[in-house]
Amino acid sequence: MNAPRTWEGWQVWDLAGRLNGQIRAVPGVVLGWDMTAALAMAKALGVDARAAAEFLPVIEAVMARHLNQQMDGSREADG
Numbered sequence: 001m002n003a004p005r006t007w008e009g010w011q012v013w014d015l016a017g018r019l020n021g022q023i024r025a026v027p028g029v030v031l032g033w034d035m036t037a038a039l040a041m042a043k044a045l046g047v048d049a050r051a052a053a054e055f056l057p058v059i060e061a062v063m064a065r066h067l068n069q070q071m072d073g074s075r076e077a078d079g
Helices: 007-017 035-045 049-078
Strands: 023-026 029-033
Touching: 007 035, 007 049, 029 035, 029 049, 035 049
Parallel strands: none
Antiparallel strands: 023 029
16 A cells, blocks of 8 residues: 555665664654755665655654654553
8 A cells, every 4th residue: 555656666665764873863752864864875875866855754754753652652651
């Protein structure tokens, strides 16, 4: 259902999986990815820049929401 439908989509999805070390956060909250680093990585990997600029923010929002929900759930379990 949510699988990428284009080559560019697959490239950006693969890129998103490589961005674990580029997470921006403050104590207790994930803000998102370092987009400067993400777009530089996209360029280095030959990912279409327009596709990365279009798709990464959407994927980033879902990633941040889910990680923050997981952290909230683990705090409730600990509390």
